[in-house]
Amino acid sequence: MLPDVQNHARAVDDIMRFIVGTDIVLFLIVIGIMLLFVFKYNKKRHPRAVNIHGNTTLEVVWTVVPVALVLFMFYVGWEGYIQTRVVPKDAMPVKVIGRQWNWSFQYENGKQSDTLYLPQGQPIKCLITSLDVIHGFYIPAFREKQDALPDRVRYMMLYPEKLGTYEITCSMYCGLNHALMATRMVVVPKDLFTKWVNTGVVSVPKVESVDTTQAKGS
Amino acid sequence: MADIAVTPEHLGHSYLENTGKRKGIAAWIFSTDHKRIGILYLISLFTFFSVGVILGILMRLEMLQPGGKLFNAQDYNALFTLHGVIMIFLFVIPGIPATLGNFFLPIQIGAKDVAFPRLNLLSWWLYVTGAIVILLSLFQHGLPDTGWTFYVPYSIRTGTDVTMAVFGVFILGFSSILTGLNFITTIHRMRAPGMTFFKMPLFVWALYATAWVQVIATPVLAITLLLIIIERVFSVGIFDPSKGGDPVLYQHLFWIYSHPAVYIMILPPMGAVSEIITTFSHRTVFGYKAIAMSSLAIAFIGYLVWGHHMFVGGISETAQFVFSLLTFLVAVPSGIKVFNWVATMYKGSIDLQPPFLYVMAFIFLFSIGGLTGLVLGSLATDVHVTATYFVVGHFHYIIFGGGVFIFFGALHYWLPKMFGRMYNKKVANWALAILFIGFNMLYFPMLVMGYEGMPRRYFTYLPQFETWQRISVVGSWILVAGLIIMLTNLIRGVFKGEKVGNNPWGGTTLEWTTSSPPPPENFEEIPVVTHEPYYHPEAAN
Numbered sequence: 001m002l003p004d005v006q007n008h009a010r011a012v013d014d015i016m017r018f019i020v021g022t023d024i025v026l027f028l029i030v031i032g033i034m035l036l037f038v039f040k041y042n043k044k045r046h047p048r049a050v051n052i053h054g055n056t057t058l059e060v061v062w063t064v065v066p067v068a069l070v071l072f073m074f075y076v077g078w079e080g081y082i083q084t085r086v087v088p089k090d091a092m093p094v095k096v097i098g099r100q101w102n103w104s105f106q107y108e109n110g111k112q113s114d115t116l117y118l119p120q121g122q123p124i125k126c127l128i129t130s131l132d133v134i135h136g137f138y139i140p141a142f143r144e145k146q147d148a149l150p151d152r153v154r155y156m157m158l159y160p161e162k163l164g165t166y167e168i169t170c171s172m173y174c175g176l177n178h179a180l181m182a183t184r185m186v187v188v189p190k191d192l193f194t195k196w197v198n199t200g201v202v203s204v205p206k207v208e209s210v211d212t213t214q215a216k217g218s
Numbered sequence: 219m220a221d222i223a224v225t226p227e228h229l230g231h232s233y234l235e236n237t238g239k240r241k242g243i244a245a246w247i248f249s250t251d252h253k254r255i256g257i258l259y260l261i262s263l264f265t266f267f268s269v270g271v272i273l274g275i276l277m278r279l280e281m282l283q284p285g286g287k288l289f290n291a292q293d294y295n296a297l298f299t300l301h302g303v304i305m306i307f308l309f310v311i312p313g314i315p316a317t318l319g320n321f322f323l324p325i326q327i328g329a330k331d332v333a334f335p336r337l338n339l340l341s342w343w344l345y346v347t348g349a350i351v352i353l354l355s356l357f358q359h360g361l362p363d364t365g366w367t368f369y370v371p372y373s374i375r376t377g378t379d380v381t382m383a384v385f386g387v388f389i390l391g392f393s394s395i396l397t398g399l400n401f402i403t404t405i406h407r408m409r410a411p412g413m414t415f416f417k418m419p420l421f422v423w424a425l426y427a428t429a430w431v432q433v434i435a436t437p438v439l440a441i442t443l444l445l446i447i448i449e450r451v452f453s454v455g456i457f458d459p460s461k462g463g464d465p466v467l468y469q470h471l472f473w474i475y476s477h478p479a480v481y482i483m484i485l486p487p488m489g490a491v492s493e494i495i496t497t498f499s500h501r502t503v504f505g506y507k508a509i510a511m512s513s514l515a516i517a518f519i520g521y522l523v524w525g526h527h528m529f530v531g532g533i534s535e536t537a538q539f540v541f542s543l544l545t546f547l548v549a550v551p552s553g554i555k556v557f558n559w560v561a562t563m564y565k566g567s568i569d570l571q572p573p574f575l576y577v578m579a580f581i582f583l584f585s586i587g588g589l590t591g592l593v594l595g596s597l598a599t600d601v602h603v604t605a606t607y608f609v610v611g612h613f614h615y616i617i618f619g620g621g622v623f624i625f626f627g628a629l630h631y632w633l634p635k636m637f638g639r640m641y642n643k644k645v646a647n648w649a650l651a652i653l654f655i656g657f658n659m660l661y662f663p664m665l666v667m668g669y670e671g672m673p674r675r676y677f678t679y680l681p682q683f684e685t686w687q688r689i690s691v692v693g694s695w696i697l698v699a700g701l702i703i704m705l706t707n708l709i710r711g712v713f714k715g716e717k718v719g720n721n722p723w724g725g726t727t728l729e730w731t732t733s734s735p736p737p738p739e740n741f742e743e744i745p746v747v748t749h750e751p752y753y754h755p756e757a758a759n
Contacts, residue, residue: 015598016669023589030556030585034578037563041499042570049501049567049757054558059508062557063550070546070592077596078539084598085535133372134465136530136605140671143602147531149466150371151459154532167680171530171605171673173365175372176291179676 008084008159012143015080019073084144084157091125091157094118098128098135098148101177103168107197116168116185119193124158136171139185145171160187232638232735250335251738256321257636258342263317264705266308266349271698273301278660278694281687286677294677295363296378300356302366303383307390308349310617311479314486315432316345316397318628319425321636323401325729326419328410328747330739333403341396348389355382365675367476370457370468374449381450384443391440394482398432401425410728412747419727419751420509424489427513431478431485431520439475442468466532473524481520483617485513487624488555491577494631495559496752497725498574499566503752505558512551519548529600538597545595552588556581567757571723572646576627579654583619587612590665608668611661619657626653629708631723638734640718641711649707653700659693726752 040046094116095106105116118124128137130148137156138145146156170181188196231237233253236245246254277297280288289297320338324331332338355362362383364373373380405426409418418426445456446468455461457468496503503509525533525541533541559581568574590612593599603609634640663686668674672683679687721730726749732741 012598012602015596016593016602019593019596019599023592027585027589030560031582034560034563034581037560037566038568038570038578041563041566041568043500043567046565046567049499049754050565051502051754051757051759052504052561052565053502054505054508055561058557058561059505059554063554066550066553067547070549070595071543073592073596074543074546077598077600078542080596080598081538081601082535082597084601133375134369134531136673138605138671138673140602145530145601145604149459149532151464152532167671169671169673173295173369173372173675175363175376176295178295179286179291179673179678 008080009141009143011080011083015076018076022069022073087125087155087157088123091123092119093125093127096126096128096137096148096156097131098137098170098174098181099131100133100175101170101181103137103170103181103183109197111197115183117193117196118158118160118185118187119190120160120163120187121190122160122193124160126156126158127153128156129153133174134172135174135181138169138171139166140169141166147172160185163187163189231737232733233738234637234735237738248339250331250339252320252324252332252335252338253636253736253740255338255342256317256319259312259316259320259345260318262342262346262349263309263312266304270301270305270309271701273297273304275694275698277301278691280677281679282691284678284681284684289677291677292363293361295365295675296361298675299362299365303352303362303387306366306479307387308345308352310483310621311390311394312345312397313483313621314490314625314628315401315425315428315482316341316393318490318625318632319401319421319486320397322632322729323422323425324404324408325732325736325740326422326727327405327408327413328728328741328745329404329408330741330744332400333407334400337396338400341393341400344389344393344396348386348391348393350386351389352383352386355379355386358382367472368443368446369472370446370449370463370465371459373446374458381447384446388440388443388447391436391443394432395436398429398436401429402433405429410745410747416507416510417747417749417751418510419489420492420503420506420513421486421489421727423510424485424492424513427517428482428485431482431517435475435478435482435521438471439479442471442475445471466528469528469531470524473527474521477524477527478517478520480613480616481516483621485516487580487621487628488513490624490628490631491555491559491580492562493725493727494573494577494627495562497631497723498569498571498577499563500569500724501562501566501752501754501757502750503558504561504564505554506751508554509558512554515551516548519544519551523548526595526600529597530604542595542597542600546592549588549591549595556585556588569723572643572650573627573631573723575647575650576623576630579650580620580623580627582654583615583623583657587615587617587620590615602671603668605674606668607664607672607674610674611664611668614661614664619661623653623657626650626704632729633708633711634715634718634722635720635729635734635736637712637715638717639711639713639715640722641707641715645703645707649700649704651700652696652703656693656695656697656700660690660697661693663687663690663693726754 097104105113128146128148130150135148137148144156146154166185168183358379360378362378362380448454449456455463457463457465523545525537526545667683667686720734
């Protein structure tokens with residue numbers, strides 16, 4: 001499983017468990033009943049069929065119950081999603097710029113970086129855009145994804161809780177080296193981050209470049 | 219006296235024998251007989267299906283190890299584009315309607331042919347023309363590399379020959395529209411005496427709902443594709459922001475067609491499922507009206523959910539709310555169908571013949587496809603899994619595991635009627651078992667990899683995905699073995715199979731009342747319909 005590194009990653013996993021759990025129950029019911037019927041009403045055991053045209057009560061039940069269920073699922077998914085869209089007042093803006101085929105990040109003071117260094121415990125508002133075609137800014141460990149569109153800026157909230165290094169990939173097909181358009185996010189202690197972003201002294205943990213491939217495409 | 223002399227000869231006569239002036243291949247490719255056109259489509263579709271399968275196998279093979287060792291990035295990008303374009307536009311969209319629909323729609327409603335036989339032939343020729351244009355695009359400026367979705371601005375900027383490929387798809391659209399138009403008119407105007415709308419077989423209902431989607435949604439795609447061509451050729455700013463256009467507009471227009479197109483792919487197989495289940499359960503269908511109306515409901519709500527392809531793209535939170543809600547609701551009529559099908563097995567007398575086993579495999583795979591759709595409909599989880607292997611797994615469970623498995627099942631069901639011969643049933647069952655195992659080995663790992671963050675359309679991957687990728691690759695080999703066995707068995711059945719009578723399964727719809735293979739005008743005399751559909755007099759009431 002993926003690491004669990006921030007609040008709403010946990011929320012997404014909980015919703016996933018709820019939906020998949022319900023899915024498995026429904027699946028087992030449908031397949032179980034089908035197999036039971038196929039066994040019980042096999043022509044050897046049940047040579048003469050009975051014509052049954054339908055049952056209004058059943059039709060109503062298996063319309064209303066699924067409607068209620070999917071509406072509940074919808075609500076859970078919407079609630080989970082809309083919480084990830086809340087922007088706290090103290091959020092730090094970071095510009096995320098996609099281009100064929102790399103990411104770059106720009107901080108408030110104008111500092112630019114190819115690796116996304118973030119201070120631990122600080123809410124981050126990524127402002128995502130693209131310089132050419134559409135890209136997809138995707139951080140699997142955070143269960144977050146947002147398309148980078150060339151003509152507008154969209155945002156994504158990140159709450160880096162744990163120190164560590166996480167993969168960033170491109171999720172929207174963008175041409176030749178789409179699969180190589182990867183970088184890393186590094187969560188560092190706040191004081192270290194402040195030093196790095198203000199002085200440019202590379203006192204942050206060094207990150208080797210992402211080796212998606214072991215061999216470059218030509 | 220003369221009449222008596224003619225009769226026996228006339229009875230032995232089938233649509234497969236040439237009677238007109240034309241001989242050989244010309245007697246087929248210029249025939250306006252809906253049955254011959256259906257078979258033309260069948261041959262063309264399966265030719266392209268084979269190409270699509272080979273491309274798919276190559277894509278999987280690339281994933282045997284990370285690093286793009288087999289193909290470089292450019293070639294892999296062309297592979298998935300061609301796999302998508304061929305499978306979607308040349309195989310699953312024409313799919314069951316153009317082939318088995320063409321063959322059986324008129325027979326099931328007791329008609330001699332479709333309403334416009336020449337238009338029907340024209341639509342096949344348009345299909346062939348569109349396919350040739352797409353193939354020509356491959357040899358001009360390199361293979362198209364945009365993905366089957368042709369997303370702008372990439373599709374406008376790439377140097378590969380997108381214009382030609384897009385124009386080919388544009389032509390194919392007309393083939394689809396004309397087929398839809400023909401079916402709607404045929405169903406309204408050509409039904410046999412006594413066949414009211416609510417006496418029509420459910421396959422016909424499904425084709426009817428599909429035909430409306432084809433007629434109403436396809437022009438939107440045609441317009442969108444034309445706009446791409448105009449933008450590429452004349453540099454008019456429509457979608458490309460650097461020329462003042464809007465790329466999100468393209469996504470809206472594309473999915474306004476392409477989401478309903480999913481229902482073009484899945485509604486006809488659902489219709490075939492209703493036919494097969496009732497025939498082999500030897501009883502009437504459970505909830506006829508619920509099944510018929512749910513087809514229309516799917517076709518209607520299916521129009522209104524396109525935005526769920528763009529949850530992480532450029533749509534507002536209000537739009538996300540509405541599209542997510544409607545997406546969940548469109549799951550309900552599909553659920554209703556599944557419940558009614560399973561209920562049709564209740565107190566039946568079930569004969570486990572190959573077509574019925576295909577239906578069981580369908581219910582299994584389609585349920586997984588539908589239920590994983592709920593993960594994608596839910597906004598919180600969609601953000602994480604969209605554009606990953608999870609989506610690839612999901613839609614292959616729906617389109618391949620659902621739609622195409624029933625295409626195979628329906629071929630096993632109707633082949634004895636089309637050719638008057640039976641394939642080897644034991645081999646058919648083994649082929650299905652192999653297909654089923656291969657399919658799940660191929661696509662289930664994709665659901666897992668998607669959840670773990672493997673983006674789609676990558677020619678390489680991070681080492682942590684290696685195990686799942688390899689299981690999936692091996693699955694593709696098993697699947698293709700199953701396909702080869704199944705198709706060989708069917709083709710052998712067509713030519714060398716044991717001769718069977720007019721109604722080998724005990725079906726009750728009109729196609730089982732005529733001879734196998736049917737005569738050129740389907741019936742010796744036009745039948746009069748008095749019974750409800752799926753009337754099984756031998757069953758208890």
